[in-house]
Amino acid sequence: MTWFLDHWDEVITLARQHAVLAALPLAVGFLLALPLGWAARRWRTAYPILVTASGLLYTIPSLALFVLLPLVLGTRILDPLNVVVAMTIYTVALLVRTVADALGAVPEGVRSAAVALGYRAPRRFMTVELPLAVPVLVAGLRVAAVSNVSIVSVASLIGVTQLGDLLTDGYNRAIGGELITGILACLVLALLFDVTLQGLGRLLTPWVRVEQARGRPVTKGAAA
Amino acid sequence: MIERIWAWLIASSSWVGPDGIGARLGEHVLFSVVVVAAAIVVGVPLGLWIGHLGRGRWLIAAANAARAVPTLGLLFALALWVGPHIPGRWAFVVPSLVALLLLAIPPVLAGTYAGVEAIDPAVRDAARAMGMSPLRVIRQVELPNAMPLVLSGVRSAMLQVVATATIAAYVGLGGLGRFLVDGLASGNYPMTAGGAILVAALALVIDAVLALAQRLLVPAGLREGGRERIASGRHTGNPATAGDPTVSPAR
Numbered sequence: 001m002t003w004f005l006d007h008w009d010e011v012i013t014l015a016r017q018h019a020v021l022a023a024l025p026l027a028v029g030f031l032l033a034l035p036l037g038w039a040a041r042r043w044r045t046a047y048p049i050l051v052t053a054s055g056l057l058y059t060i061p062s063l064a065l066f067v068l069l070p071l072v073l074g075t076r077i078l079d080p081l082n083v084v085v086a087m088t089i090y091t092v093a094l095l096v097r098t099v100a101d102a103l104g105a106v107p108e109g110v111r112s113a114a115v116a117l118g119y120r121a122p123r124r125f126m127t128v129e130l131p132l133a134v135p136v137l138v139a140g141l142r143v144a145a146v147s148n149v150s151i152v153s154v155a156s157l158i159g160v161t162q163l164g165d166l167l168t169d170g171y172n173r174a175i176g177g178e179l180i181t182g183i184l185a186c187l188v189l190a191l192l193f194d195v196t197l198q199g200l201g202r203l204l205t206p207w208v209r210v211e212q213a214r215g216r217p218v219t220k221g222a223a224a
Numbered sequence: 225m226i227e228r229i230w231a232w233l234i235a236s237s238s239w240v241g242p243d244g245i246g247a248r249l250g251e252h253v254l255f256s257v258v259v260v261a262a263a264i265v266v267g268v269p270l271g272l273w274i275g276h277l278g279r280g281r282w283l284i285a286a287a288n289a290a291r292a293v294p295t296l297g298l299l300f301a302l303a304l305w306v307g308p309h310i311p312g313r314w315a316f317v318v319p320s321l322v323a324l325l326l327l328a329i330p331p332v333l334a335g336t337y338a339g340v341e342a343i344d345p346a347v348r349d350a351a352r353a354m355g356m357s358p359l360r361v362i363r364q365v366e367l368p369n370a371m372p373l374v375l376s377g378v379r380s381a382m383l384q385v386v387a388t389a390t391i392a393a394y395v396g397l398g399g400l401g402r403f404l405v406d407g408l409a410s411g412n413y414p415m416t417a418g419g420a421i422l423v424a425a426l427a428l429v430i431d432a433v434l435a436l437a438q439r440l441l442v443p444a445g446l447r448e449g450g451r452e453r454i455a456s457g458r459h460t461g462n463p464a465t466a467g468d469p470t471v472s473p474a475r
Contacts, residue, residue, distance in 0.1 A: 056428060059383055059424075059427045059428055059431050060424045060428075061386060061390050061423050061424065061427055062387060063390050063401070063420070064390065064419075064420035064423045064424045065406055065420075065424075067404060067417060068417060068420045068421065068424070071229075071417060087283060146291070149292075149294075150293075150295060152428075153294040153296045153297065154296055155406065156296070157296075157405070157440055163294075166297050167300050168296075168300070168394075171300035171303065171304055173306060179300055179301055180301075182294075182297055183298075186294040186297060190292040191233050191292070202253075
């Protein structure tokens, strides 16, 4: 506790860097996973290929990916870009399947109704299918966010600055307070990501709250 | 640079001796298999028990929440506080193995529980109505039906352990991580990258072996194309990417 009080400004700076290294890949990875997941949904043969490929990418241990990326990207080993790219790869790997399954969970009747109303594919995707997929997408994003926050801390082993530095430094110099602060800061950051995504999900799906308030699904009530 | 990495990988001097690739690879596989086996011994019975009784679900929730703990932090905390209490050369090994075990149990536990939870209650009732004892219901009905999710939990745990064992080299564990950690410390990039390639290859091979085991161990009635799937959806890919509860976020 005293360690944190003496170094809180340093912790905040590191937390900010950590947040960027976790959030930027989350956003970019999500944007990349959307079309890939859509393609996996659209073409039957694409699903096993994309899901297997992303599974293989996720299998590569983080430290190995961090040190191998400079070879592929031509970056220096200390470049934070390696971490951003690695985290983006993990995010895409986790989310491709989520996006495909989330789009698959949109009820066929709703899709058909949109077609009957004259919605063409792009508009149908943006205004009908994507909003209805939000709850499943948010669940996937929450898993990816917590995963990212944890993996980013490993980057301190290759000298990229973030909260993981408190862990390595606390261990190397046997400063227990610093190590504990690092662990707690990572947990708090993961919790912040989780709460933010949950809140975002609620904001984007106002109909869920209406359904809960009425104690029954709106769609069924309207049909009766 | 590629040639220098290749040269390191194929040099016989990199392979032999107590700190050669051969020995390090053996250590890495040994640690991973022992830890995951221990996680199965703890996690599967516990998951079956919680799923069977429907009591103690908080333990599942706690295990899931615990995954937000950064693996690096857990490893360092155990090495710093548990290590000094253990005599001799085990001081470096035991804390790491405990950390790996703590990381391996949640996916196995959550997978087993989810597998039992997803079983159609009618199946369990039928087993009971036929006069099966509770233990027999667990052994002959619940465990086989839960098998697909138990095994995806084991696969997640294995991925997690292989990845974290690499990092554990930093606190003195052997294994392939030595090449990465020592290579980074001494600025020997060919060795670092060579080690990374070996670790990645090992992870892929182990995952492929487990995927095969998953195929062989899942009862015929539950396999793809069999009757209605109890586990959610297809198992074409890696469980780590699935939306199933066994997914292991932190590596």
